[in-house]
Amino acid sequence: MGRTAVGVAGLRALESGRPDRLFEDPYAGAFFHAGRAIFEGEQERHRGLGMVFAQQVAVRTRFFDDFVSGGHQTVLLAAGLDARAFRLDWPDGARVFEVDLPDVLAFKETVLAEQGARPRCERTAVPVDLRDDWGAALRNAGFAPERPTVWLAEGLLVYLSRDEAERLLTGVTEMSAPGSRISFEHRPDGERDGLLERAREVGGEVTALWRGGLAGDGPEWLAAHGWQPETVTVAELAVRYGREPLDITRGGFVTATR
Template identity: 40%
Template sequence: MTRTDDDSWDITEGVGATALGVAWARAQEANSGCPLFKDTYAQRFIDAATARGWQLPPSHMVERIRAISNYAASRTKWFDNFFTTAGANGVVQAVILAAGLDARAWRLPWAHDSVVYEIDQPKVLAFKAQTLTDDSPAARYIAVPIDLRQDWPKALCDAGFDTQEPTAWAAEGLLPYLPAEGQDLLFDRIHALSAPGSRIGVESFGNKFFDPEYLANRRAQLRQMREAAGDDATDAVDVQDLWYIEDRTDVADWLMRHGWRVSTEDAQTLMERFGRPPTAATEDTTPRTTFVEGVRS
């Protein structure tokens, strides 16, 4: 599948379906014996998409998602903690970039008077609104349906975002879907909108993640899973085909250079901390990401 500068998608298509993949992983975790977090919404998104005719990924993809489920669970927990800590520090304005089927606005214990803005493609947010039509968010919730390659700062401000208030920003599962230049512009814009005291949580994808040998291993593992499952791979999409595999600015460096106080944790350490270390079978394909937290002084 070829990406274009102005492509768009529904929840069951292309980049949109990756949000369903993550929701599926969260549902598996939430339904497990000792989950790292509660998320009763994830399974509902899957059920609603299935009712629309979406089919669970073929078995090789299910295996792939299962293989990274400990990663997805640890990542979810990290961002949950990020928002809870921001609230405890008096930050009551949050922006979830590329929110997909993230249900934090409904499921986290937000501080009094919190407002949560979510940005994603219009059809993705419409699907979410339809699915949760009878549910009350746990904070004031404002959807901002727009592509992040367009003028989203204007759309956000038009929706009521206050540039004088510190903000908690999250970019989870987003950056590979933006071109490197788009990533730079994203951080320029976040910085321009961030009052002192703002915080940012980023799942960062650097050179180790885009290393050609590592990506080739991931592709090969997917091919093996397909073959083992006997799946017809003729029209199968590899998520790598949806990414912009390009040299990127290092997020932690960029934030430090722009006056943010930064701490980082790599995925392996994070997963060990949450008691979910990669296994021998998954360590070669566990995403080589870094979780970056910044505070603007």
């Protein structure tokens, strides 16, 4: 079970408990409590990282909730402990595919079963390493490449090398019918992003795993491969959602339509 997935679940639980919450995730607390032993001996460092990322995770979750809403075929790449299939309203006949490592999905299934959770759509877990032939695994699970798809890569690309990120997005592009959409984080300052720099000051196993992804080139890569990208910053979204804007990053999110 990954530290990142458990840590993000903890931040989603904190946000869900606020009276002015941007979203409500009734399963986040259960995920965090079931996996919190992974932070044994590093509680202070974990709290430090949480303070750095709390606002960004809250805004990100709300933004991506809105982005996938209404999708009839949605693929969550590195789905982690996200519970969108269980907590969002989906249109009739909607299918959601959750792609992640087998151990992550097994942990997730155990906690959801204990909570008596029931998905609000047709949900399919696809246990596969995204460095392997995940496309074949997705198609074998019932994914229909001829249908427009909503793709979400939340908190993923920074953990991939540039080659790995390009290979992943090339696979997404090849399976995206016209009308498909995609979204992921965008940091125009790349490694010099203020949020990432502050997180590295806290340090730990999580930041040591970062490999940069596409750095600040996500929109350009998408445009060169047949997508029409747009970007929005965390600061802009924070104001839209009634929160104080983050002043340490120009980063945000890219969305694109094919």
